[in-house]
Amino acid sequence: MKPSTDLKVLFAELADCLDERDLHQDVPPAHLHDWSDERAGQPLALVTPRSTKQVSDVMAVCARHSIPVVPQGGLSGLAGGAVPSEGCLLLSLARMNAIEELDSAVGTMRVQAGAVLQTIQEQAESEGWMFALDLGARGSCQIGGNIATNAGGNRVIRYGVMRDLVLGLEVVLADGQVLDLMQSMKKNNTGLDLRQLFIGSEGTLGIITRAVLKLSPGVGGANTALIAFANYDQGLQFLKQAQTAFSGHVSAFELMWPDYYQFALKTLGRPDQFDRDYGYYLLFDVQSSHPEQDYPKFEQLMADAFENGTVENAVLASSERETEELWQLRDCVSEILSINAPTINFDVSVSLNRIGDFADQLKATLDERFPNLITLFFGHVGDGNLHLVAGPVQGGKEMEHAIESEVYRITRDFSGSVSAEHGIGLHKKKWLSHSRSEAELALMKSVKQAVDPQGLLNPGKIMD
Structure with a gap:
């Protein structure tokens, strides 16, 4: 001021x-x-x-x-x-929360930035369409924030991140100028795609006020399974087999390491559905308009995977209730965070073929340095995204910094990203150089200076 x-x-x-x-x-x-x-x-x-x-x-x-x-x-x-x-x-x-138009003919929706994600999902579903972004905060997060952070979530493996779901934007710049990028064409090759400048910029370049969203054909449900593997390579082999069998239409590939899986069972008060322990547990589903018609194909995929030794064990959901119960294992993260509070919640990514080794090294390092720390691994592994919950963190900011230093050092060594989908904000700003080169950071700052020369928009976030 x-x-x-x-x-x-x-x-x-x-x-x-x-x-x-x-x-x-x-x-x-x-x-x-x-x-x-x-x-x-x-x-x-x-x-x-x-x-x-x-x-x-x-x-x-x-x-x-x-x-x-x-x-x-x-x-x-x-x-x-x-x-x-x-x-x-x-x-x-928050007060700019209107859904202005849903074009049922072409599958687009025009919304204000304050529209809540779940409201958008429900409106699309009522018209026979689906808005594919989905994440645990669906009932409170707003679409403008989803766009500003380039949110990912549970369905990225099939539908992509927020960048893939935005056709148009309206943005207010630092001086009050309104930038109208609300064209809804899927093909527009007229120079720089300015939409992408603002998606993922976390409000540091402009304030997103409206958007045109891309919808997908509605689904009637999903075939879902909980699958057990002995090792990470089996999971990768199964992913390839599943993507081939369903022509790239795998909708969720949520991998859970044993510590997370057992903690989730304990949190939910449920017995293990398997008769022994395994190395990895996968929540896997394939959405379609007629899942019952696709079930024989789903069963055949599982039978082939058993026969060729890719899958060790599996539980196939036979009802909507059983599907919901399987998803609760993955969605009880908020309860787990509360039990282990205070926690640090890491959201990192590395190349898909390296996630197994990456998680092993993270766990070994943290177990050695912080023997009383509980570490739980899970994530949207089909798109290279690993989550780690570490807690309780009892040593205050000093211990928090020490834990983060180890995690982000190993992430850098694996040529990974310190943020797969949560953004940089204020918290991860000091670690951004672990994933971006000096030249990249300099260019980001140049763009910021050009668009917001006074530095008025969300100062101190992402970069100074």
Whole structure:
């Protein structure tokens, strides 16, 4: 904030842009943090605009007064990307939550950035379509935040990440200018694809206000199995066999290491469905419009895998209830986090063929250095994404830093990414150089300087 800024003048100008009820000088505590434990600073106020014009007008006021702005969505982020910086204005998109249009003929949906993911999913389903992005925070996360962090989730192996699901964007720049990129064509080869500049930029280059989303044909259900392997290579062999059998339509390939699997069973109070322990457990499903018609093919895949020695054991869901119970093993992460709190939740990726060795080295290193630490491994391994829950972390920030140093050092040694889908935000900024070269970081900063020369948008996040 400029030393010369008169807050009465600032708030008066902001009030002229908004409904009176949408300027909050007393910021509700819920807006001071996200799902991470990051804290950065005290905001001046919170605004909750209801239109793109209001966002544009607010940004123009802030640009005149050099006031930093931190955009907020559903506040379900795990990297501190939406926490306030000192002296900033918080801008929540929550009131801009309309689903403006669903084109049933071509499978597109136009939405405002504050629309909740689950609402979008349900609206698409009601019209015979599916919005493929899915993740545990579906009931609270907002699509603008999903886009800003390039969210991934459970179905990336088949449908891709958020970059693959966005056809158009509307973005408000730091000076209040509105950038209309809302074209819904799937083919548009007219120079730089500016949409991609903002997807994954975590609100540091512009505020996403609206989007055109790509829908997929609706599904009637899925054939689901819980599969046991002796070693990681068997899992890779099975993935290839499954992708071949179903022409690339595998919808979920969620691998669980034994420690996670057993902890999930204990958390849910369930007995093990297998008669002995195995090296890896896979939650596997194939969605389709008529899963019952595809079931014989699903069974044949499993029979072939048993015969050629790829699969050690398997449980096939025979009802929707059994499918839900199998998914609960993978979806009880929030309960596991609570039991092991305080935890560090890692979200990393390496080449698919190296994940087994990568996880082995991580576990061996952490077990040796931190013998009292519980480490649980799982992830969307079909797309190279490994999650690690480490806790309880009892040594405060010093121990947290020591654990992160080991994990990200090994990630760097495997030429991996320190963030597969959660973003960089505030928390992982110090580790970004483990995955990006000096030249890449310099170019990112050059883009930031060109688009936001005053450095007003989400300052301190991703890069300085």
